Amino acid sequence: MFNVGLLLFIPYRELEERVLAAVTAAGFHDLTLAQARVFQRIAAEGSRITDLAASTHVTKQTASSLVRALETTGFVERVPDPADARATLVRVAERGAAAVEVAAREIRQIEDEWRGRIGARRYERLKRDLDALSRVSPD
Amino acid sequence: MFNVGLLLFIPYRELEERVLAAVTAAGFHDLTLAQARVFQRIAAEGSRITDLAASTHVTKQTASSLVRALETTGFVERVPDPADARATLVRVAERGAAAVEVAAREIRQIEDEWRGRIGARRYERLKRDLDALSRVSPD
DNA sequence: AACAATAGTCAGGTACTCTGACTGTGTCCA
DNA sequence: TGGACACAGTCAGAGTACCTGACTATTGTT
Numbered sequence: 631m632f633n634v635g636l637l638l639f640i641p642y643r644e645l646e647e648r649v650l651a652a653v654t655a656a657g658f659h660d661l662t663l664a665q666a667r668v669f670q671r672i673a674a675e676g677s678r679i680t681d682l683a684a685s686t687h688v689t690k691q692t693a694s695s696l697v698r699a700l701e702t703t704g705f706v707e708r709v710p711d712p713a714d715a716r717a718t719l720v721r722v723a724e725r726g727a728a729a730v731e732v733a734a735r736e737i738r739q740i741e742d743e744w745r746g747r748i749g750a751r752r753y754e755r756l757k758r759d760l761d762a763l764s765r766v767s768p769d
Numbered sequence: 770m771f772n773v774g775l776l777l778f779i780p781y782r783e784l785e786e787r788v789l790a791a792v793t794a795a796g797f798h799d800l801t802l803a804q805a806r807v808f809q810r811i812a813a814e815g816s817r818i819t820d821l822a823a824s825t826h827v828t829k830q831t832a833s834s835l836v837r838a839l840e841t842t843g844f845v846e847r848v849p850d851p852a853d854a855r856a857t858l859v860r861v862a863e864r865g866a867a868a869v870e871v872a873a874r875e876i877r878q879i880e881d882e883w884r885g886r887i888g889a890r891r892y893e894r895l896k897r898d899l900d901a902l903s904r905v906s907p908d
Numbered sequence: 909a910a911c912a913a914t915a916g917t918c919a920g921g922t923a924c925t926c927t928g929a930c931t932g933t934g935t936c937c938a
Numbered sequence: 939t940g941g942a943c944a945c946a947g948t949c950a951g952a953g954t955a956c957c958t959g960a961c962t963a964t965t966g967t968t
Contacts, residue, residue: 633876634784634879634896635785635809637899637900638777638780638781640902640903641899641902641903642774643826645774645777647826649774662954662955664956670774670775679916680914687786689958691917691956691957691958694915694916695917695955695956696955714964715964716964716965717914717964718915737772740773744773747902752894753898756895760776760777761771761776762887763883763886764776764780801924803924803925818946818947819947827925827926828926828927831926833946834925834948838923854932854933854946855933855947856933856946856947857946
């Protein structure tokens with residue numbers, strides 16, 4: 631059996647690649663993996679650049695430039711944060727929401743496969759345990 | 770609870786970063802994350818560039834350049850593959866083995882923490898289930 | 909009002925990764 | 939057995955991702 635790192639990485643990478651492939655196949659050709667990683671962390675109310683940077687483990691500068699790219703291609707929009715004039719809120723735009731739907735559908739598909747592989751009960755337990763391991767750093 | 774992708778990614782990323790930090794702290798300052806990802810896939814008997822490329826999801830060219838960097842810094846060595854004159858076997862060199870030890874120690878530490886978090890029995894079950902999910906693509 | 913902290917951007921540089929083109933070696937079969 | 943094709947790996951060139959350092963504007967704190 632592989633080491634834990636690989637055990638986590640292999641299914642993660644498979645999911646990530648399949649989701650991006652599905653999104654691309656649906657006509658969203660201008661979304662890169664790095665952009666998608668930032669994109670998926672945008673909260674429903676909108677997120678600040680700084681928070682996106684922290685949760686994706688990149689610098690503010692990198693997050694900022696990825697968000698700019700996402701804005702140019704219409705996946706997100708920026709609005710000034712009403713609570714803080716220094717900050718900008720990044721929100722999912724219309725085109726982004728359409729891409730989210732495609733991604734969600736593919737994820738459901740993959741989860742169904744995974745449930746089939748190890749059984750629904752064990753799959754839910756797996757997610758619960760992973761959640762417990764994730765809780766250290768509040769991403 | 771996060772989506773499955775993030776549930777896999779968050780602990781994975783934590784482990785990866787902590788291990789690299791430990792290795793760096795042990796004096797191996799010239800190892801990058803991308804290099805480490807290739808490095809950890811080298812089999813005991815040695816691995817071919819092409820196989821390393823496939824298992825890390827990068828092109829042969831990328832794998833080749835990462836291996837060259839690892840060779841320059843003394844982590845790996847290349848030997849001609851006795852079975853195929855076209856191929857080179859990449860093997861862990863002395864310095865690489867020392868880094869592996871540091872990494873393994875840190876991984877044990879992290880696994881102990883994780884066992885403490887969800888219990889040893891559930892942790893082993895988690896790894897078994899992840900292994901089952903990884904088995905699709907024989908990495 | 910002065911000072912430190914925070915949100916974000918600009919600039920410059922390195923690392924990573926890709927596509928395309930190429931050399932040399934192995935394999936297969938007509 | 940000789941030629942076509944497949945495969946291992948490298949070279950060259952280009953784009954993306956990501957970083958450090960320096961800066962502006964705003965906020966909070968004393």
